[in-house]
Amino acid sequence: MTILNEFSLEDLQTCHLSLIWKWRNQEHIRSMMYNSNFISWSEHIQWYEAYQLQSKSIVKIFTFKGKPLGMVSINQINDNDRSCYWGFYIGEKDSPKGLGIFMGYLGLDFIFDVLKLQVVYGEVITFNEKSRLFHQKLGFSLEKHIEKSLTERNEVVNIFLMAITKDEWAKRKEPLQQKMKGIEI
Template sequence: MTVGVSSYVRPIEMEDLPLVLEWRNAERIRQWMYTDHIITWEEHLQWFTRLQTVNDKKTLLYMSEGKSVGIVNFTQIAPEHRRCTWGFYLGPEGLPAGTGYTMGSLALQYAFAQYPIDKINAEVFDSNEVSIRFHLKLGFAQEGLFHRHIFKGEQWHDIRCFALFRDQFEERNLK
């Protein structure tokens, strides 16, 4: 889906894999992932190969000003329940303010246009204040809290659960 010429999301392609692996293995990104080990090229390639054969996952590359700058994952796409889950990250550091918001907005537009879903879920580490604020700014509402949900770094982490509904998203974007 394209908004203007300078920013859009598109499905990830084979030639994107080296850059995406570099981003995903960066400590500043791994620290907020459920799986935070250094991913090997073989694992990354297996992930991409599986991605091509399943219907319940989609990974998009966010392009801005002709450059690859972020990833958005939609997982657990369940048309029968009209919902999915999302995750994302910006790759390069030092991007202009608002880059993440634009990426998120475009990705949400894409998901609601492409999939028969009415709800997008998100799970965020309770200590990830930047992501919490980001979700709230995009219109997500917190629906719950999973106490001691992830054991990582020799400690338990709580996870906040967020959701955004199609009608709420559309209403916000009409204003």
């Protein structure tokens, strides 16, 4: 059994709601989101109820040995051009370093192999250098640089639009598996 088998992506359930609310309101996560304001419980429940009505969004809980550690969000699923956008984070502060690569791997594998999509886009606020480098490690390339007006932040921010195709993922997948074998958790 490889270390990768210790990780999984599980469907979002109501039992995860309080944990995700806690994660979403941590400063190190909120500060990198489009809306960096504190999320009230009622706003969180509204988000969940809206998610349940969506057919173009999927939320997965990233686990290690059954313990929830983070979240992968797949949204704006476009059946015509077989694309989506994604977001993710490790929510548990005490998680071992290096888990993100496993979460990214499982997320992309799910998107390309299960959902059968062709392109994944990620939007990265330019000051989130860690996320930009993470995307590049997974095989994403910079598509374009955009300015986005965020009313929640009352500012205009610069965004890197990054993308990876199914073909590029196929090239990156095996080398990432080899790299993950050397990571000690």
